[in-house]
Amino acid sequence: MSTTPAPPKDRSTVRTLLRLWPYVRPVRARMCTAALVAVLASCIGLVIPLVLKWLVDGPVAERDPQGVWLGALYLLLLGLAEAGLFGLRRWLVARPLAGVEASMRAELYRHLQRVPIAFHDRWASGQLLSRGTTDLMLLRMFLAFPLTFLLVNGVTIIVGVIIMLLQDWVLGLVILGPAVPVVITCVVFERRYASVARRAQDQVGDLTTVVEESVLGIRIIKGFGRHRSQARAFRELSRTLRGTELHKARLLASIWAVIITLPELAIGAALVLGTVRVADGALSAGTLVAFLSTALALRWPVDSIGFLLAMSQEAATATERYFEVMDAERESGTVSVPAPVPAAARGNGARPGGGGARSGDDGLRFHAVRFRYPDAPEGSPPVLDRIDLHIRHGESMALVGATGTGKTTLTALVPRLHEVTSGRITLDGENITAMPREELRTKVAVAFEEPTLFSASVGENVLMGAGGDAGRAELDRALAVAQAGFAHTLPEGTDTQVGEQGLSLSGGQRQRLALARAVVGRPRFLVLDDPLSALDVHTEAAVETALRQVLADTTALIVAHRPSTVLLADRVALLSGGRIAAVGTHHELLRTNAEYAWLMSGADRTGTDGPATAPTDIPEEARR
Ligand SMILES: Nc1ncnc2c1ncn2[C@@H]1O[C@H](COP(=O)(O)OP(=O)(O)OP(=O)(O)O)[C@@H](O)[C@H]1O
Ligand SMILES: [Mg+2]
Structure with a gap:
């Protein structure tokens, strides 16, 4: 099994993710609109506590049922607007992001077709496969959620904190207390999570390679009775992967514990302090309600930071793995396309006059x-x-x-x-x-x-060797030359589909089709x-x-x-x-x-x- 190059040790998550910009550029207008819509939706959520405050201090305190109904109507409208805007955001990004993923995948595929064979000798196919599937999916998810929501939640938290400080700055400072330890936890976590995420994604690649090899080599495995040892090897790899995933889960669990517990404690402290101050008459009940509702509204934006960071880390790793493949061209570019030096100039005296024979x-x-x-x-x-x-x-x-x-x-x-x-x-x-x-x-x-045959019809496999305009006559001639007349006697003639790698044909039949493919274009x-x-x-x-x-x-x-x-x-x-x-x-x-x-x-x-x-x-x- 070939290996893959070791990942770079030092990397900045942001710098790595910035490499996605060329792919995101074409959809930047929609992405920005979607982010704005989400920020707006989130801020509408923050207006709800202010309406509550008005409701408690106004109609409720004055026992005015009509005012309460009106307040309830406002709340309903605000809720509907928030939901509608989040829906709009989703609609705005879904299609362009599917497009981004598709174009990145297409580019990867095109690139893999172009790199020199030496590249494929070096890289395990499962590693390439997992980059084209899992990693790209992680990237699309990153662009859809964490990218927008790190911004949206950041803005929401700042606006929310400002509102709370304006309501009552003492309670505001109590709520802000856990900010420092939470930030420190996030920084430490990010670093550790990055290395585990990379390991997990590489292990997925290794696992894919084993699956692919055992499917392609199923005849050897069965023929030599190796299915047990093969299964054992697979089990071991998947156990390793499971261990790594559990490690990831443990890291996530500890950051969640910190991110959820500390703010929760702060809210509790604010509640106690606020109640005492309302009892003292230093604070209106409406202000306390508004304050606490704002704090509760900020719970989701704060809580989600943990997994948004985790997803961003995984996306950075996926980007890194994607570009490891895409960068291969630069490494081999000088080799695969040497400057067209005039033939005679490069002769090295190999054969006197050899280059001159034009x-x-x-x-x-x-x-x-x-x-x-x-x-x-x-x-x-x-x-x-x-x-x-x-x-x-x-x-x-x-x-x-x-x-x-x-x-x-x-x-x-x-x-x-x-x-x-x-x-x-x-x-x-x-x-x-x-x-x-x-x-x-x-x-x-x-x-x-x-x-090698491809999953296509016999005719398509042969005509692959000719230009686009080759037709029936060329096909028949090539099959005749290669003594591959058996193709006509297949159930659907030359339209018969051959399975993956042509495994449904005999070795000699495959060889004759390959020969027909070589001669069909009259090279x-x-x-x-x-x-x-x-x-x-x-x-x-x-x-x-x-x-x-x-x-x-x-x-x-x-x-x-x-x-x-x-x-x-x-x-x-x-x-x-x-x-x-x-x-x-x-x-x-x-x-x-x-x-x-x-x-x-x-x-x-x-x-x-x-x-x-x-x-x-x-x-x-x-x-x-
Ligand atoms: N991708 C590769 N990377 C490194 N070495 C290779 C690679 N492919 C082949 N070799 C080595 O190059 C040498 C020549 O291999 P090659 O396949 O050209 O032999 P061959 O003459 O075609 O043999 P055969 O008659 O068995 O088909 C061998 O020693 C082989 O180990
Ligand atoms: Mg050979």
């Missing part, structure tokens, strides 16, 4: 290509070192090498799934790094060892990584016959393990020790290169061509 039909060339994985350990040798290879226009070249020598790595460099560490690769003389990616991807088609360059490995001998022979026609008018690089696949190609390159050790025809290499002969005979033992004691004994006819 004819339209130069084929595919590797010039002194060196590659090491960005996450490889320090000091380890590069996987590929000074690869020089020329596949002429229209030629097909087989790439042979022992397992783990870097064949897959080499093929991944052509469509720029990885960036060369040094050296360059040219298509018809043009450096691939100077080419817009769309152009590169239409010129080069690929099929990998692991044929100028074809890169196939061991495309026939899962096929039986007869299907393989049939695919080869069809593929031969395709190869006749493309330039192809085909990774091959079996002599039968090698024989599809015009020439063979042997990859060994990070270099191209030899290039020649199959028969030449069998005669002249011991390693090649050994590789091919090894392949033979497990392959289909019968024993090959004498290397030259693998005639083409033997395969038919």
Whole structure:
């Protein structure tokens, strides 16, 4: 399981949350209106105690029933206005905030499609998944509630305190007493809560990864009877997460205890003191009622500060986690889009005159290509070192090498799934790094060892390899080339939906569909990584016959393990020790290169061509 970068130690909640501004900017007018409406609603709530005061000191004291009814009507109207305004606030923010969440999610998805493969090698998929779901939901909730209500409640508390001080400043000071300890608690709490919240959100990511891996690897898990140990691993992770969540709950509980108890005590003290003063005649009963109602009206704004702060902390953590992914582009930007240096200027003398060959039909060339994985350990040798290879226009070249020598790595460099560490690769003389990616991807088609299909119809999966205008005819041709006629016999033909990863198809069927996808766009360059490995001998022979026609008018690089696949190609390159050790025809290499002969005979033992004691004994006819 890959890991994710450690979170930064120092961070300011406010500064982190400010990074959301570009996303909130488009809806700022509505957000501000909503906040104003909420402040207004909240202040209307504070007028109610003043009406009460008038009611107690006026009509009630004077025993005037008509006045009491009038007061009750005022109170009702104020209550209705408050409720209506809060409803309006909700209506104002709901739609724009759903939009903000959707656009952030879309941007994350777009970004994940663009970052180099090395990024995905490094990041666990569950971590990305949880950032795109849980974290974004936390952000939307933050924008909907804490952001507005920290402001609204702040204003309400200030206005309320001013009203109380104006009613009676002695009682006001009693109520204000707990402010200092409450603020200190909040500051301490915020810091502790931040670190626990981060831990919880990371653990959700880890848990997601385990779930995802066990769903995708369910066959292995069942096949090896690992469901118990897998379940144990899951249980342990979820127990850890539960522990962290409980830790969060404990922190929240202690802050609530402080935030609720202290103001409550202060209200009690004010009540006692106020009653004594009313009895002494120093204070009117109406003022005391108004004072206490105001204090009670402020209870919710004060109490809610605890969880509003908690939600803000979680939102800050979510923002941090979101931008950890979004910032990846900057880190790899220089790698993924190197400045388009003129091909000839970067030659390094790799091949004399190599960069100069700018004819339209130069084929595919590797010039002194060196590659090491960005996450490889320090000091380890590069996987590929000074690869020089020329596949002429229209030629097909087989790439042979022992397992783990870097064949897959080499093929991944052509469509720029990885960036060369040094050296360059040219298509018809043009450096691939100077080419817009769309152009590169239409010129080069690929099929990998692991044929990946998507949850879509068979036809859609294949046509993914072609431009938007490809239709039925192209689909049928590609299926024919890949010997994937079985697609027509599926229950709904090529409209049949294949499940996640195409798991409902056999390995050979998936491989043939992946091959059809590679050839459907009639690419100028074809890169196939061991495309026939899962096929039986007869299907393989049939695919080869069809593929031969395709190869006749493309330039192809085909990774091959079996002599039968090698024989599809015009020439063979042997990859060994990070270099191209030899290039020649199959028969030449069998005669002249011991390693090649050994590789091919090894392949033979497990392959289909019968024993090959004498290397030259693998005639083409033997395969038919
Ligand atoms: N994402 C990666 N990060 C670091 N090292 C990698 C990564 N992928 C592959 N490697 C290493 O690079 C080397 C070459 O791997 P590669 O997959 O290119 O071999 P291969 O020739 O295709 O092997 P096979 O014939 O088994 O398919 C291996 O030693 C492998 O461990
Ligand atoms: Mg490979």
